[in-house]
Amino acid sequence: MPEWIIVILRSLTLIALLFFMIKWLGTKQLSQLNIFETISGIVLGGIAAIHTIDPNTNFVYAAIGMIIWFIVPYGVEKIALKSKSFRDFTEGKSTVFIQDGKIMEDNLKKEGYSTDDLLEKLRDNNIFLASDVEFAVLEPSGSLSVLPKRENLPLTAKDLGINLSPKKEPQTVIMDGKVLLEPLANLSLNTNWLETELDKLNVAIENVFLGQADSDGQLFVDLFDDHIAVPAPTEMPLLLATMKKCQADLELFTLATENHESKEIYRRNSEKMQQAIDLIYPYLK
Incomplete structure (x- = not known):
């Protein structure tokens, strides 16, 4: 068999083997590598590269080496999940750099940080004054x-005493001109609803x-043709405006009628409508 065919076959086999090894080790391998995992990744890649370009090497040895370098980090990871002391040894521990607004110089030197x-690192977190920090810790992954400090934190709705409606994850219901049924079902919606909303926008x-x-049942679309502008959903503003108009009409009827019984009915319903508006307003604004 020609050597170039052997190289191709070895490359495809080792690529597949590496893929499944990394997949079995978990996505953590791709986002937060500790020292041990970094070494394992380098060695696995080196074994695959050497035995790919040299057809004269024993391919069985490559497979054995890769399996060993897979089993060891896999076992280390499983042990680390059950033992904090072992996890601290293999993955490292967090180091406090700033505590109670005071920089810990000894910890900086210990980690080799100037x-x-x-x-x-503070600028990476959009902080330009060290005096603005209450607490900072260096994570084992290297991020800070x-x-x-509390006075430098951005205001939240909770700080202002504002009640906001809970939000759920938006779902992609159309992609590349095709309907995705599972995301629709996650929102308890169906294709009839989708077709109705698209008809309102005059879009196919x-x-x-x-x-x-x-989660509020609003549809946002982007078209293939970038020159066509699609209006934003208006269902929620229209519903709020309609409810306010109804409440105003009830107040007007209360003032217009001379019948005391009718006036009382209009007044009570006006108050109920106002209560409904106050209750639902955080969900519609």
Whole structure:
């Protein structure tokens, strides 16, 4: 068999083997590599590269080496899940750099960080004054987690005493002109609803590049043709405006009628409508 065919076959086999090994090790391997996992990744890649380009090497030895370098980190990871001391040894521990607004110089030196390195990490977190930080810790992955002082934290709806409606994950219901049934079902919606919403926008499904629906039943679409503008959903503002108009009409009827019984009925229903508006307003604004 020609050597170039052997190289191709070895490459495809080792690529498949590497793929399944990394997949079995978990997605953590791709996002947060500790020292042990980094070494394992380098060695696995090296074994695959050497035995790919050299057809004279024993392919069985390559497979054995890769399996060993897979089993060891896999076993280490499983043990680390059950033992914190072992996990601290293999993955490292967090190191506090700033505590109660005070920089811990000894911890900086221990981790080999200079003042410039610390300031750079703070700038990565959009903080330009070390005095604005209440607490900062260097994670084993090398990232710096920062808690700004309370007066430097952005205001939230909770701080302002504002009640907001809960939000669920939006679902992609149309992609490349095709309907995705599972995301629709996740929102308890169906194709009839989708067709109705598209009719309101005067848009055909096959012309939609991307369509997303939120938990409030609003549909947002992007078309293949970028020159066509699609109006934003108006169901929620229209519902709120309609409810306010009904409440205003009831108040007007209360003032217009001379019949005391009718006036009382209009007044009570006006108050009920106002209560309904106050209750649903956070969900519609």
